[in-house]
Amino acid sequence: MDTLSNLALGFSVAVTPFTLFLAVVGCFLGTIIGALPGLGPANGVAILIPLAFTMGFDATEALALLTSVYYGAMYGGRISSILLNIPGDEPAVMTTLDGYPMARQGRAGDALVLSGVASFAGSFLATIGLAVMAPLLARVAYLFGPAEYFALYLLAFCTLGGLAGKNQAKSAIAALIGLSIAMIGIDPNNGTTARYTFGNLHLNDGINFLVAIVGLFAVAEVFFFIESHGKDSAVGVKLDKVTLPIREILNCKWVMLRASILGFFAGVLPGAGASLGSFMAYMSEKAIARDGDTFGTGNPKGVAAPEAGNNAAAGGALVPMLTLGVPGSGTTAVLLALLMTLNITPGPLLFADRPDVVWGLIATLFIANIVLLVMNVPMVRIFVYILSVPAYVLLPGVTMVSFVGVYSLSGSYFDLLMMVVFGIGGYILRKLEVPLVPVILGVLLGNQMENSLRKAMTLSDGDWTYLFSSPIAIVLWIAAIGGFVAPMFLRGLLRRPPLPGDGVADQD
Amino acid sequence: MIRSDRVFGLAIVLVALAMIAGALQFQEPFFASGPVGPKVFPILIAGLMVLCGGLMMARPDPEPDWPHAMSLLRIAVAVVVMVGYAYALKPFGFLLPTAIASGVIAVLIRPDALRATLTGAGLSVGLFLIFKYALGLTLVPWRWPF
Structure with a gap:
């Protein structure tokens, strides 16, 4: 019953006219961000953080806005998957498999409504799961000392690297690049040693992770669009009529339930995230459905399963982020950056010290879900209209919002130059198929990872075996090594089925 | 190789x-x-x-498809414009650098001078109004350093 009284507290914090307004704005922006190809959820949340920060929102308000954007982007990704065969964001790739064939059969409206309801089921159940499971995990997290945290950070890098990339060496390099960037600046442990600053005073405080995130995601994306002449843009989409396919929604109710549960647990695994959730949900439904052979030709179950799965995973990914401070996906990494910008340290203490923030956030998620259901089912036509904004307007707009956001943080041209440098770096890394999310995670967690190592060594007086001395630490080390190595052998099983038609998929 | x-x-x-x-x-x-x-x-x-x-x-992977010389040149132009924007934002204020930078990026994505000019002007004024009145950021609209 603790959970219910906590939730009541959460709603009392979250339900003010202004936060409700922010939630509605966030849901609207999020759906657009998710729907537009090339502007993924991590990207969208990243460019909005500096703005939310300069507008002087308090923690509850900033979180209401940006978690609504996060959930909204997960809903929005399906729209361009279904209508254009171009996934709006990476987790929506699986939705193209049956969504686009349904649209070609003239059932685009049905597919959009069904996937909207599936998204709602997935994220609603996952939010309940978050409310139940997060306090339990927070209690376990109390047992974590520096040695365990060090192993946990390692686990996050290993599972993220193992699952996200095709080439393990490249994923590892990505994480190491991020960790190296985090080391730049005055050593936070002794406050005197300047590391890799090259005598430049601008670098003494280190590199602001928001600058790195916006550069790596948003600015690099602009370069990709310039290279491709904006071919992936979505001009000329049409949607005829939207009705409520009640029979199909009822037919899919067990599909949605199973996919949500599977997706939630895929999301909880550190490093796995929403893409794995939608993938697992789709493949398992295909395996157990009696009409499994029609998956890929426009089966409604093939639309409901991945959407419920990816939205549930989005909720699940918040569990490790809030309780342990270890994000489960690129977008939750960006949300972690938001918390750190607001001076909130995620972890078990957050549940004890700032219940208003945690439960206010969870309450906001429930509210955002209902707002999103209303926006994405009866009002889906508006978003289809917005999808036809041409790339030559959208991308300059994104660039300018990024620049003004970062500029308003510090008012320094140096941060803007760093952002361009990160943009070039992000472009080159993506070309070489080096994943960017481990870089972000490294920049975010680098200092804490080093701190926990040094604290552990201080506690043990320099004895390195202390890192493996507790059962929790040993389990984490084994999981980390397994998570990094296992995908090498499972690669054949985890291969994605080919996309239908001749659409160009945004695979990163 | x-x-x-x-x-x-x-x-x-x-x-x-x-x-x-x-x-x-x-x-x-x-x-x-x-x-x-x-x-x-x-x-x-x-x-x-x-x-x-x-x-x-x-153990190198297969070669990625690097952009052709022309695309590379366009990206280089974008980088120069962005760096210029970083230096120009303070001395010239928001409107002029934003119009030029977004116009150039628009023309790099779609080579159409008229549309790019309209995009640059529209984004510059539109974003200024949004930032100033909807978000309440303090931005200097224009300034002349000479």
Whole structure:
């Protein structure tokens, strides 16, 4: 019953006219961000953080806005998957498999409504799961000392690297690049040693992770669009009529339930995230459905399963982020950056010290879900209209919002130059198929990872075996090594089925 | 045959070696801050980078499709415009640099001078109104440094 009284507290914090307004704005922006190809959820949340920060929102308000954007982007990704065969964001790739064939059969409206309801089921159940499971995990997290945290950070890098990339060496390099960037600046442990600053005073405080995130995601994306002449843009989409396919929604109710549960647990695994959730949900439904052979030709179950799965995973990914401070996906990494910008340290203490923030956030998620259901089912036509904004307007707009956001943080041209440098770096890394999310995670967690190592060594007086001395630490080390190595052998099983038609998929 | 992955791997190895060399030069304070000082973690990370960079050189992936010379030139123009924007935002105010920068990026994505001019002007004024009145940011609309 603790959970219910906590939730009541959460709603009392979250339900003010202004936060409700922010939630509605966030849901609207999020759906657009998710729907537009090339502007993924991590990207969208990243460019909005500096703005939310300069507008002087308090923690509850900033979180209401940006978690609504996060959930909204997960809903929005399906729209361009279904209508254009171009996934709006990476987790929506699986939705193209049956969504686009349904649209070609003239059932685009049905597919959009069904996937909207599936998204709602997935994220609603996952939010309940978050409310139940997060306090339990927070209690376990109390047992974590520096040695365990060090192993946990390692686990996050290993599972993220193992699952996200095709080439393990490249994923590892990505994480190491991020960790190296985090080391730049005055050593936070002794406050005197300047590391890799090259005598430049601008670098003494280190590199602001928001600058790195916006550069790596948003600015690099602009370069990709310039290279491709904006071919992936979505001009000329049409949607005829939207009705409520009640029979199909009822037919899919067990599909949605199973996919949500599977997706939630895929999301909880550190490093796995929403893409794995939608993938697992789709493949398992295909395996157990009696009409499994029609998956890929426009089966409604093939639309409901991945959407419920990816939205549930989005909720699940918040569990490790809030309780342990270890994000489960690129977008939750960006949300972690938001918390750190607001001076909130995620972890078990957050549940004890700032219940208003945690439960206010969870309450906001429930509210955002209902707002999103209303926006994405009866009002889906508006978003289809917005999808036809041409790339030559959208991308300059994104660039300018990024620049003004970062500029308003510090008012320094140096941060803007760093952002361009990160943009070039992000472009080159993506070309070489080096994943960017481990870089972000490294920049975010680098200092804490080093701190926990040094604290552990201080506690043990320099004895390195202390890192493996507790059962929790040993389990984490084994999981980390397994998570990094296992995908090498499972690669054949985890291969994605080919996309239908001749659409160009945004695979990163 | 030279592959991009080999070049990148080599660059990583060289940067990592420079990091180790740099870490050995770090000035530690007189009072010790624990058995593990500021040098150990950087050296650990750089050591792993040497290993992974070497692996990339030994087993490179197929070559990515790099942009043609013209696309590369367009990206270079975008970089120059962005750097110029970073320096121009303070002395010239918001409107003029934003109109020029977004117009140039628009023309790089779609080579159509009329649309790009309209995009630049529209985004500059539109974003200014949004930032100023909807978000309440303090932006200087224009300024002339000379």
